[in-house]
Amino acid sequence: MLKTVDYIFMYSLFSIWILLLFNAWLAFAGHSFFKEIEERKIDIIKGINNYPMVSILVPAHNEEKVIERSILAILKMDYPKDKRQLIVINDNSKDETGIILEEIKSKYPNENIQIITTDARTGGKGKANALNIGLQYATGEYVVVYDADNTPEVMSLRYLVYEIVNSKEYGAVIGKFRTRNKDANILTRFINIETLSFQWMMQGGRWKKFGICLLPGTNFIIRKDLLEKLGGWDTKAIAEDTELSIRVYGNGFKIAFMPRAVSWEQEPETFKVWFKQRTRWVKGNIYVVNKYLFPLPKCSGPILIDLLYMFLESFLFFFAVIFSDAVFILGLFGIAKISLPGNFLVIWMLAYILFILEISINLTMEKGEYNLSNFFLIVIMYLTYCQCWIIVCISGIYSYFKDAIFKREHTWYKTERF
Amino acid sequence: MMCKSKICYFVSIILVAVFFTVSAGKPVMAQEMAKDGSSTKNVLIIYDRRNYFGFKADEVTAIVNLLYHFNVNTEEIMASSYKAGMMQKYDCTVYIGISDEKLKNDLLKDITDYKKPFLFVGKGIQYLLRYNPMEGVEFKGNNLKPVKVKYKDREFILKTERFFQEIILKNDAGQVFSTVSDEQSLYPYIVRLSNLWYVSCLDTQGVLFYILADVLHDFFEEYHDTSSPKIYVRIEDVHAERSIENLYKIADYLQQENVPYMVALIPSFYDFKTKNIFDLKDNKRFADCIKYMQDSGGSIVLHGYTHQIHKDMPGEGFEFWDGEKDQPLPVDMKKWVDERINAAIDECTEVGIGPIAFEAPHYAASSEAYKNLKRYFSTIIGHLQTSDRGYTTTPYPYTLHYSSLYNNLIPENLGYVDPDDLLYKEHIFEELEKVAIVRDYTAGFYFHSYLDPKLLEPIIVEIKKRGIDFLDLKQENNWVKGANYIISSQSGNIQIEQVKTLKEPLLIRIFRRIFIVLLILVTTICLRLLYIFLDRRRKAKEYLFKE
Numbered sequence: 001m002l003k004t005v006d007y008i009f010m011y012s013l014f015s016i017w018i019l020l021l022f023n024a025w026l027a028f029a030g031h032s033f034f035k036e037i038e039e040r041k042i043d044i045i046k047g048i049n050n051y052p053m054v055s056i057l058v059p060a061h062n063e064e065k066v067i068e069r070s071i072l073a074i075l076k077m078d079y080p081k082d083k084r085q086l087i088v089i090n091d092n093s094k095d096e097t098g099i100i101l102e103e104i105k106s107k108y109p110n111e112n113i114q115i116i117t118t119d120a121r122t123g124g125k126g127k128a129n130a131l132n133i134g135l136q137y138a139t140g141e142y143v144v145v146y147d148a149d150n151t152p153e154v155m156s157l158r159y160l161v162y163e164i165v166n167s168k169e170y171g172a173v174i175g176k177f178r179t180r181n182k183d184a185n186i187l188t189r190f191i192n193i194e195t196l197s198f199q200w201m202m203q204g205g206r207w208k209k210f211g212i213c214l215l216p217g218t219n220f221i222i223r224k225d226l227l228e229k230l231g232g233w234d235t236k237a238i239a240e241d242t243e244l245s246i247r248v249y250g251n252g253f254k255i256a257f258m259p260r261a262v263s264w265e266q267e268p269e270t271f272k273v274w275f276k277q278r279t280r281w282v283k284g285n286i287y288v289v290n291k292y293l294f295p296l297p298k299c300s301g302p303i304l305i306d307l308l309y310m311f312l313e314s315f316l317f318f319f320a321v322i323f324s325d326a327v328f329i330l331g332l333f334g335i336a337k338i339s340l341p342g343n344f345l346v347i348w349m350l351a352y353i354l355f356i357l358e359i360s361i362n363l364t365m366e367k368g369e370y371n372l373s374n375f376f377l378i379v380i381m382y383l384t385y386c387q388c389w390i391i392v393c394i395s396g397i398y399s400y401f402k403d404a405i406f407k408r409e410h411t412w413y414k415t416e417r418f
Numbered sequence: 419m420m421c422k423s424k425i426c427y428f429v430s431i432i433l434v435a436v437f438f439t440v441s442a443g444k445p446v447m448a449q450e451m452a453k454d455g456s457s458t459k460n461v462l463i464i465y466d467r468r469n470y471f472g473f474k475a476d477e478v479t480a481i482v483n484l485l486y487h488f489n490v491n492t493e494e495i496m497a498s499s500y501k502a503g504m505m506q507k508y509d510c511t512v513y514i515g516i517s518d519e520k521l522k523n524d525l526l527k528d529i530t531d532y533k534k535p536f537l538f539v540g541k542g543i544q545y546l547l548r549y550n551p552m553e554g555v556e557f558k559g560n561n562l563k564p565v566k567v568k569y570k571d572r573e574f575i576l577k578t579e580r581f582f583q584e585i586i587l588k589n590d591a592g593q594v595f596s597t598v599s600d601e602q603s604l605y606p607y608i609v610r611l612s613n614l615w616y617v618s619c620l621d622t623q624g625v626l627f628y629i630l631a632d633v634l635h636d637f638f639e640e641y642h643d644t645s646s647p648k649i650y651v652r653i654e655d656v657h658a659e660r661s662i663e664n665l666y667k668i669a670d671y672l673q674q675e676n677v678p679y680m681v682a683l684i685p686s687f688y689d690f691k692t693k694n695i696f697d698l699k700d701n702k703r704f705a706d707c708i709k710y711m712q713d714s715g716g717s718i719v720l721h722g723y724t725h726q727i728h729k730d731m732p733g734e735g736f737e738f739w740d741g742e743k744d745q746p747l748p749v750d751m752k753k754w755v756d757e758r759i760n761a762a763i764d765e766c767t768e769v770g771i772g773p774i775a776f777e778a779p780h781y782a783a784s785s786e787a788y789k790n791l792k793r794y795f796s797t798i799i800g801h802l803q804t805s806d807r808g809y810t811t812t813p814y815p816y817t818l819h820y821s822s823l824y825n826n827l828i829p830e831n832l833g834y835v836d837p838d839d840l841l842y843k844e845h846i847f848e849e850l851e852k853v854a855i856v857r858d859y860t861a862g863f864y865f866h867s868y869l870d871p872k873l874l875e876p877i878i879v880e881i882k883k884r885g886i887d888f889l890d891l892k893q894e895n896n897w898v899k900g901a902n903y904i905i906s907s908q909s910g911n912i913q914i915e916q917v918k919t920l921k922e923p924l925l926i927r928i929f930r931r932i933f934i935v936l937l938i939l940v941t942t943i944c945l946r947l948l949y950i951f952l953d954r955r956r957k958a959k960e961y962l963f964k965e
Contacts, residue, residue: 010925010929014932017936017940021939021940021943024940024943024947027947028946028947028950031950031954337696337700340926340929341926341929341930341933342929342930342933346937347933347936347937347940350937350940350941350944351940353944354940354943354944354947357944357947357948357951358947360951361947361950361951361954364951364954364955365954370954370955
């Protein structure tokens, strides 16, 4: 006789394994995509015949700690000066961001830098709003977005431009981001491993198999006419990048992944900041899922599958993990007992090994990332960092539904810089 | 020709149908199939009521089962429903009088005319003597309260609350088998007056019951092998919560003494807090210990599945009787027994344990439960619960065979080792003295599995001193027929035969297959990933050297 706990366990086991197998498949796909990129010959100098005008948008809200380094890195990028427009949206900053920006502007008179300053009345309503303000001033054929903590590599912009001008089906092209402060502490090391894996599996793998990528919020290029047609960014969306991605696909364009366009960004160095940032992402994803899947799907094709995946990941998988952990703990105390046949220790060990191998392979694709210390981090990551995501998901879901029930506006939390 | 054979076919179908229709409306003879048809005696039981006023014990059922030591089939009828001439077709007749009500003339006439053995038990004899006066036999009253009973030169103090019918015999009017005395005079307890056998008191507990049991051999003229009565010890309430070390100690002691024994095993434990069943598979140490006992002289007796219904600890609750409301369990008993017994048998056999008999928890089971258990077990151990009105059990002095409730019953009648009773040994042997008046008795007592085996020692020594053989259950032919396994014992060997593949629920079967596919798939993926990983490492090194 099967008991409730058996059905719960069965649901958990299959939900988790469907997702794990899907991720394993994406890991293979990501690796395959990596090999393609490795072998692909790209001449970013001769490959671009007519350099298009590019407007680079940098939203900055209280970014005094990082803005100078970011703007200087952007200015150092190898791209014709007359073909680029740097628009920094100093969005209701209360710190020295404005002053730093003015100093840079005066120091580089030959650069096409535009500083748009907003106050509490005109701005300060989140990143999407700031980007929409910047978009009004953009004169370029393409719009590039960098977060204020990003330091793109010199050739990064060329790769993005090269990829988008050579394919009319691409509405946007995203680059790869790396963790600038990965050696700060164990949290940033975990984030470094997580972001690399995410990009190779979820961006590279999905791109290879489904032709799908999601805009990451920074280090991407997008056609301005498309952006205008879409009405810019959704200011209500917390994950405005994901939301925009869906609309790009809805207009028949693709978003491509160009991992050679690298930008280095700063990741949270404290658990509190990390937690807030990730909670915002979870809420953002729920918003997108709710907007485009319910009550009836408002998109089709691969992007619908992607949204369903997001839904499964955010709800079914999440609850499956919670139930699975609960059953495991209750089992340890002899409170719950599974009557189902099978050696679950073996299957759990396999899941663990699968996880370690998937992540390790992703690290071998990045120069300098595959080393013994990272390997040990992967081994402990499953039981520590990954489990923290459960709390993040609970917090995100709770916060989203609390806002929905009390009809509160979603608040946009800006990630604190270090 | 063709037409004729068709008519025959049709007629035979009609006849078979009529046969089944008719038999369905009649009381069915218990276990007709199991009896040797040629020598089986058909016995009619006539009774005025089934229980003493204010008592729940079903005296009629207790007496009827006492007859199943012999090759009999029984049919019961209430005296008020008796119709003239009814008893003539039976080989023997038994009348059980409990209420002292007047017997109908039809019945009295038939008893008078009856030439075959007639057993009259208890009250109402005065009506018969009035209807058919017998020379030298006089009824004096019905409130005799004797203090001793004598049978075969042995005397026992009487503890019964029951009154005796005071009968006076003159001039050797009958053959007296047993007498009672009130310290002044002797009165017959069991007397034979030609074909009428009279028992002056109906008591289904203790020595009076056992004397009647022994006399029944003469009544039925059926004599068994009396050369080797048997005794057994049963280790009680053996379950996973018990001290495994102590179980090993008990097993080692009995093996060292070369004493075969029974192990009343409760294979599973239901945790009411978590609603989980913990079984033998979950406790390898315990399962190994039971196998050790099985291999060292123990015969495993299934003592329920969990020995629980309500929120009881295993070994404390009832399982086939509602102990809280003192009534039969209000469940579909067939389903209840099927589920629990099959689960228990599967649990045991899957770890190599072969139970060969059954003992109901607290000896308690409703008649419906017994009838369902009978399909599974050749052998039941213990007392027999003889009433559905309330929890009352009857210890028998000898083995019983093929009633409607069981195939074979091995009685337990000596009590148990009570560590709080300083005279526990004496009490057990006092009971043995009573049981031993039965010529082919089987005796048994139990020993709790948590007790120090040293407490067992004096009893074992005494039994050996008296030269009584120990009953080795697995030497006998026993069987347990589960839906998935058949277990049988013969000459000390236990055979476990899987009769069909365990019928798992469809969902579990699907789950099992998916699980295996998943294991293979994931292992393959892991190997492939490992290959990619090693390849990447090799390339990374090559790249490093190139740089």
